[in-house]
Amino acid sequence: EQVPEIRERILKKYDGKWVKLATWQSKTTFNQSEADIKAQAQRWASTYNFDMLEELISEPPKCVVCGQLASKRCSRCQNEWYCRRECQVGHWKKHKKTCDLLYDAQKLIEHQEGK
DSSP, X not given: OOHHHHHHHHHHHTTTOHHHHHHHHHHHTSSOXXXXXXXXXXHHHHHOOHHHHHHHOSSOOBOTTTOSBOOEEOTTTSOOEESSHHHHXXXXXXXXXXXXXXXXXXXXXXXXXXX
16 A cells, blocks of 8 residues: 555655666665675675575575576585586686675674674
8 A cells, every 4th residue: 555655755756866866876786896795795694594594495496507406505605506516617607706705794794793
């Protein structure tokens, strides 16, 4: 019931300001600095406990590369699933930056919590 009201408020508030808003978003949201990306990764890592979320998944995980049923996952970040080693090795170049960010954020959280 409130979605149309919220939509109308947003449309009214930003009427004639869409270009300015898009410019601001492109600088702050879509082109973040390395520090901002690391901070976001840290927030995600602290928000999501992948072991807990795994129990909530109703269907078995699928390989991020080929879509087949997956039984292996990235040993560092525990975030990406793979059906076989070849898929994981082939995907590493693309996954490495994200993996590093998630791994570093998790280690920082563990350090801060005294683990």
